[in-house]
Amino acid sequence: MEENLQATTYQQHQGQEQPRMSEISTLFNIFIEPSNTFEDLRRKPRFILALLISAVLFGSFMFGLVNKIPESQVRDLITQQMEKSPWAAQISKEDKAKSTEGQVSFMKYTPFIAPLFMLVFSFIGGLVYFLGAKAFGGVGGYLHGLSVWVYSQFAPTAVAMIANLIVLVLKPAEEIDLLRAQKTGLLNLNLSFLSDPSTQPVLTTILSVFDVFLIWGWILAVIGLSVTNRLSKAAAAALVIILALLGISFRVIGAFMSGAPS
DSSP: OHHHHHHHHHHHHHHHOOOSSOHHHHHHHHHHOHHHHHHHHHHSOOOHHHHHHHHHHHHHHHHHHHHHSOHHHHHHHHHHHHHTSTTGGGSOHHHHHHHHHHHHHHHTTHHHHHHHHHHHHHHHHHHHHHHHHHHTTOOOOHHHHHHHHHHHHHHHHHHHHHHHHHHHHHSOGGGOOHHHHHHHOSSOOBGGGGSOTTTOHHHHHHHHTSBHHHHHHHHHHHHHHHHHTTOOHHHHHHHHHHHHHHHHHHHHHHHHHHSSOO
């Protein structure tokens, strides 16, 4: 009863408040004053512009990466990874060749599919944040969860993709590790450089978690959930950590099953 009354009071209060920042302002302010930005997103949840910019930047990087790496290099990488798969011995050479060519062809569509996947995953992520915040006693709605998800990803994604595009232009194709670039980008601002992704996919996946941009996003998510959902910092941090550990677990399982970093 008390929780329902709190949620009702919060919703009524929400209806009386007006945002103090334009949507364009929130895109810049998330870098310099995240607490105030999320406070404004609490007043009026917004996400469309930040989500579209993130998707365009991500798609641009994937487009540049796919078009810079020679097809022969892509084919060799796919063949090597297939041979390391636990099921490699059970597949005939003809089926391996067909699978390789299919993956090479599919790579050409990655720049268009990846941004769509990002959009869909964002809406799912917003739902996860919404339900998780509710479980911890939060009072925000689904759009608050979606706004936190999008804006906590926007800042690190924007910086990472712009930096990756610059490196992509300057770096010769033969020096690019496609497998690592697809998973962690070209900046290597994580500990995955301590392992060999071709022979240690699980370890590479675990080490890639210790990433500057990932940690930045998690910190922003803690701030966002605490502000928009009126959670304590401890509760917001616990929620983000739990969700991060679940995500890492799925990635590790995927790396073990596929023989490639996830």
